[in-house]
Structures are given as structure tokens and as C-alpha cells.
Amino acid sequence: MSTPARPANRHHKRPRGEGQWALGYREPLNKNEENKKADDGLNVRQRIIDIYSKRGFDSIDPADLRGRFRWYGLYTQRKPGIDGGKTAVLEPEELDDRYFMIRIRTDGGQLSLEQLRVIADVSNDYARGTADVTDRQNIQLHWVEIESVPDMWTRLEAVGLSTTEACGDTPRGMLGCPLAGIDADEVIDGRPQLQEIRERYIGDPAFSNLPRKFKTAISGCAAHCTVHEINDIAFVGVLNEQGEAGFDLWVGGGLSTNPMFAKRLGVFVRPEQAHEVWAGVTGIFRDYGYRRLRGRARLKFLMNDWGPEKFREVLQTEYLKYELPDGPAPAAPRGDRRDHVGVHLQRDGNYYVGFAPRVGRLSGDLLHRIADIAERHGSGRVATTVEQKMVILDVAPDRVDSIVAELEAADLRVNPSTFRRQTMACTGIEYCKLAIVETKNAASELIDELERRLPDFAAPLTININGCPNSCARIQTADIGLKGQLVVNDRGEQVEGYQVHLGGSFGLNPSFGRKVRGLKTTAEDLPDYVERVVRNYEKQKDEGESFAE
Numbered sequence: 001m002s003t004p005a006r007p008a009n010r011h012h013k014r015p016r017g018e019g020q021w022a023l024g025y026r027e028p029l030n031k032n033e034e035n036k037k038a039d040d041g042l043n044v045r046q047r048i049i050d051i052y053s054k055r056g057f058d059s060i061d062p063a064d065l066r067g068r069f070r071w072y073g074l075y076t077q078r079k080p081g082i083d084g085g086k087t088a089v090l091e092p093e094e095l096d097d098r099y100f101m102i103r104i105r106t107d108g109g110q111l112s113l114e115q116l117r118v119i120a121d122v123s124n125d126y127a128r129g130t131a132d133v134t135d136r137q138n139i140q141l142h143w144v145e146i147e148s149v150p151d152m153w154t155r156l157e158a159v160g161l162s163t164t165e166a167c168g169d170t171p172r173g174m175l176g177c178p179l180a181g182i183d184a185d186e187v188i189d190g191r192p193q194l195q196e197i198r199e200r201y202i203g204d205p206a207f208s209n210l211p212r213k214f215k216t217a218i219s220g221c222a223a224h225c226t227v228h229e230i231n232d233i234a235f236v237g238v239l240n241e242q243g244e245a246g247f248d249l250w251v252g253g254g255l256s257t258n259p260m261f262a263k264r265l266g267v268f269v270r271p272e273q274a275h276e277v278w279a280g281v282t283g284i285f286r287d288y289g290y291r292r293l294r295g296r297a298r299l300k301f302l303m304n305d306w307g308p309e310k311f312r313e314v315l316q317t318e319y320l321k322y323e324l325p326d327g328p329a330p331a332a333p334r335g336d337r338r339d340h341v342g343v344h345l346q347r348d349g350n351y352y353v354g355f356a357p358r359v360g361r362l363s364g365d366l367l368h369r370i371a372d373i374a375e376r377h378g379s380g381r382v383a384t385t386v387e388q389k390m391v392i393l394d395v396a397p398d399r400v401d402s403i404v405a406e407l408e409a410a411d412l413r414v415n416p417s418t419f420r421r422q423t424m425a426c427t428g429i430e431y432c433k434l435a436i437v438e439t440k441n442a443a444s445e446l447i448d449e450l451e452r453r454l455p456d457f458a459a460p461l462t463i464n465i466n467g468c469p470n471s472c473a474r475i476q477t478a479d480i481g482l483k484g485q486l487v488v489n490d491r492g493e494q495v496e497g498y499q500v501h502l503g504g505s506f507g508l509n510p511s512f513g514r515k516v517r518g519l520k521t522t523a524e525d526l527p528d529y530v531e532r533v534v535r536n537y538e539k540q541k542d543e544g545e546s547f548a549e
């Protein structure tokens with residue numbers, strides 16, 4: 001007689017629990033949780049102002065330096081000259097430089113020229129002129145000294161900018177379409193909801209101790225530019241059966257190791273409900289999220305275990321206390337690129353002009369130049385995109401040719417090659433302590449080589465380069481994703497290189513790139529390798545077939 005199967009019971013498999021507060025596991029189960037319990041990350045601001053900025057780097061409590069500083073967008077940079085082979089073997093303090101990266105959150109990406117100029121000034125005055133636009137629409141500065149931070153905050157906050165919760169286990173900078181409010185095909189303008197969530201909840205201690213980082217996107221963009229598929233929570237513009245505009249709710253996306261696409265809960269969220277739905281989902285993450293292991297703490301793991309039906313039920317019964325109606329899925333995205341590069345008509349008859357800096361790398365001087373160009377052409381605002389690009393908004397028809405010429409002259413390409421347009425790179429070994437390889441320069445050189453070797457290639461093709469197994473530059477959803485690691489070259493030497501992922505995509509049938517066993521390239525051979533892949537694709541593709549297909 002066979003033994004009857006034991007009923008599935010999660011607690012038999014995980015007797016120590018997952019550290020879920022809602023199930024009574026309030027005692028910290030790892031160092032990060034201990035630090036967060038000992039003192040809320042938000043409290044470090046006053047210590048930076050009162051103590052650390054006055055007494056200098058050596059006065060900083062290590063628990064603040066490597067933990068709570070992130071609640072204000074501050075990470076220590078990697079000490080220069082430490083190669084990627086030492087990343088995993090050195091103690092954190094051996095990798096720490098005395099300088100910081102600071103991340104400025106630009107929720108939704110839209111900036112006034114005044115804000116852009118303040119960022120430019122702060123970059124030039126305190127950050128050696130550095131400025132990178134990230135794939136979450138933030139702007140990051142480097143080489144910041146602790147003594148400068150209070151002044152930087154004063155100047156940024158005077159124009160409505162902030163670094164609060166730009167990093168850490170918090171609701172980080174929220175994505176919104178850079179064209180919100182002006183795009184002719186927009187389903188709904190998500191800015192009021194984004195603004196309301198920001199004002200109500202960012203910096204609120206109710207949400208400042210989450211199990212891990214928490215990423216939000218809110219958009220009615222017809223091109224689906226805010227990559228809702230890989231955010232922890234995403235509100236995607238839809239029209240219900242009555243033609244009413246609202247949002248379809250997606251939860252639990254994320255990349256890094258164990259990438260997962262977000263799941264639709266199948267509900268229709270009215271615009272006025274968005275903030276409480278956001279608070280409900282974020283509350284579920286706070287209360288039910290897995291806090292035992294950092295590697296399992298993102299919301300995607302909870303969603304993977306619960307599924308969207310249970311998630312919806314808990315959201316409605318325990319948090320909202322009302323039911324949300326069923327709602328439709330979003331329409332297919334417009335076009336095959338999500339980046340808003342080029343010249344396009346706005347619904348008011350003006351134009352927006354999207355341009356491609358090199359892999360998001362800008363500078364204080366270049367930000368000033370962009371502001372000046374925009375102003376000379378009658379525009380009062382710019383925006384960052386989630387593809388490390390920028391857009392100048394509200395350009396009158398008779399000023400378009402002139403603004404394109406000025407941007408191109410500044411090497412800010414309005415009509416870039418596919419390679420310039422669709423290559424992204426994370427921070428990499430230049431500044432990042434987790435990095436194994438260099439990324440920004442490698443990507444920039446790759447673009448030059450591919451433009452030279454394949455001048456006529458014009459199909460969409462994304463090339464994303466990461467400096468380590470984390471996925472800050474979204475390698476798993478790129479056509480060609482390159483994960484930095486050490487590899488062995490022909491001469492048997494260990495050198496910088498990349499594991500290759502091929503065929504990732506977003507859209508109606510999103511897929512993660514396939515990690516082909518043994519498919520690696522050295523950094524030196526990268527242009528040859530990518531050229532071969534692109535030429536093979538061109539030879540073998542059928543009419544209209546994308547790279548991922």
C-alpha cells in the first residue's frame with residue numbers, strides 16, 4: 001500500500017519561517033534586519049547634518065555608512081585600483097572609498113530647467129562635474145564628500161528635488177512616462193497619482209523599513225516606456241468597458257538573480273484609488289515580505305508563492321477593505337522601441353525631441369548646455385527616460401531643425417544609430433563596489449566599433465551591459481545581455497569578460513534572455529562577438545522578425 005501524500009504545508013518546509021512580520025516573526029533574522037530595527041534609516045539625516053558632515057568621514061558609524069546612508073541615496077564608491085577579482089574576497093571596508101555616489105530621485109523624470117541647472121551646479125561644485133542618467137530616470141553624481149552633503153540637500157530641496165529613499169529598503173524613485181501630459185496617444189496622464197504617492201508616502205516611516213528595495217511605475221504611456229513588467233508595482237493605463245481611463249495593476253516583477261515578470265492582478269484601479277492601492281500593496285510587502293534571507297526578500301518571491309489571486313484577495317480584504325472591479329489588460333505597446341528618442345509631435349502641436357547621450361553619461365557642463373539649448377528654443381522643461389536617455393519637451397515646430405542641430409553638435413544624438421540608441425550600461429567597476437568588470441567605457445567603445453563595422457544596421461536591437469550578476473542595466477530583458485564576470489582568454493589568463501544572454505524582450509510575450517552555457521566573451525573580443533551575432537541575425541531573420549523571435 002502506498003503511503004498517502006502529506007498535505008502541502010509551507011511551515012513543514014520552512015520551520016524557521018521567512019521572517020514575515022504578519023505571521024509574528026518580528027525578531028530580526030539577519031544583520032540588515034537588525035540594523036533596521038535598531039534605528040530607522042530615515043533618522044540618519046540629522047546625524048549627517050549635525051555630526052558626520054562636521055567631523056568628517058572617519059566619524060561615521062559603520063552601521064550608518066553601509067546601511068542607513070542609502071535611505072538618502074548615498075553609497076560609498078569603490079576605492080580606485082581594486083580589480084574585479086577582489087570584489088568578492090575583500091571586506092566591505094577594504095572596498096570603500098572616502099567618497100560617495102549620491103542618487104537624486106526624479107520621480108517621473110520631468111524636470112524644469114531650474115531643477116536641471118541646480119543639478120548641474122551641484123555636480124560641478126561638489127561632484128567633480130559627474131552626472132549619469134540611470135535606467136530608473138534618476139541622476140547620479142560621484143566623488144561627493146560627506147562635508148558637502150547638507151549643502152547639496154539645501155540646494156536640491158530648494159527646487160523640489162530630493163535624495164530621500166533614493167536607495168535602501170524603501171520605495172525608491174518612481175518611474176513615469178517622460179511625455180506624461182503631452183503625448184497624443186497617452187491613455188492617461190499618471191503624474192497626479194505619482195505626485196500624490198510621493199507626497200503622502202515618501203519619507204513616511206510607515207514604509208521606510210521594507211524587506212528590500214521596492215520599485216514603482218505609474219504610466220499611461222502608449223509605448224509602455226516604464227517597463228511595468230519588471231517593477232514591484234506598476235500601474236498601467238487602460239480604458240475599461242465604459243471607456244473610463246484608469247490603471248491595470250501589475251505586482252511582483254524584478255530582475256537580478258531569479259528574474260520574474262510581474263503578474264496582473266486583473267483589477268481596474270480608478271485614478272483616485274491609486275494611492276491607497278499603492279499603500280496596500282506596499283503594506284503587504286512590508287508585512288508579509290520575506291525578511292529572513294536578503295536573496296529572497298523582494299516582493300517577486302512572495303508573489304511567486306501566493307499567485308495573483310491570493311495577492312488580490314489579501315489586498316482587498318486586509319488592506320483596502322473593499323473590492324476592486326475586474327479590469328482589462330493593457331493594449332499592445334505602440335511601436336517596437338520604448339525610448340522616445342527622435343522628434344515627435346505632441347498633442348498640442350509642439351514637438352518633443354529625445355536624444356541619446358552615450359550610455360547615460362553626462363556631466364555638469366553638459367546638463368547646463370542642455371538647459372541652455374532648451375531655453376534658447378523656447379522650452380521650459382526636459383525629462384529623463386528609463387533607457388538612460390533624455391527628452392526636451394514643448395519645442396515649437398519652427399525651432400525643431402535648429403534644436404536638433406545644436407543637440408547633435410553637442411554629441412547628444414537625436415538621430416542615433418541603433419547601437420547608440422539602444423545600448424545601456426550600469427555603473428560598473430569605475431565606482432561600484434559589487435562590480436567585477438568595467439562597463440561604461442566598454443559600452444562606449446562597443447558603440448563606436450559597431451557603428452564603424454555595421455553602418456547600415458537599423459533594426460531595433462538592445463545591448464545591455466552589467467558589471468556583475470545584479471541586473472542594474474536589465475541584462476535579462478535585452479536582445480543581447482552581457483553579465484560581467486572574469487573569463488579565461490586564449491592565453492589561459494583570467495581577464496574581464498561577459499556571460500552572454502540572448503533574446504530577452506518585453507511586450508505582449510515577454511521573455512528572459514537565454515543564458516547559453518559556455519557562451520562567454522572577453523571584454524577585448526566583445527566587438528567581434530557582437531558583430532558576429534548581429535550579422536548572423538541579419539542573415540537568418542525572416543521579414544519583420546525581431547531579434548527575440
Ligand code: SF4
Nearest residue numbers: 426432435467468472
Ligand atoms: Fe554595480 Fe552590478 Fe549594479 Fe553594475 S549591475 S551597478 S556592477 S551592482
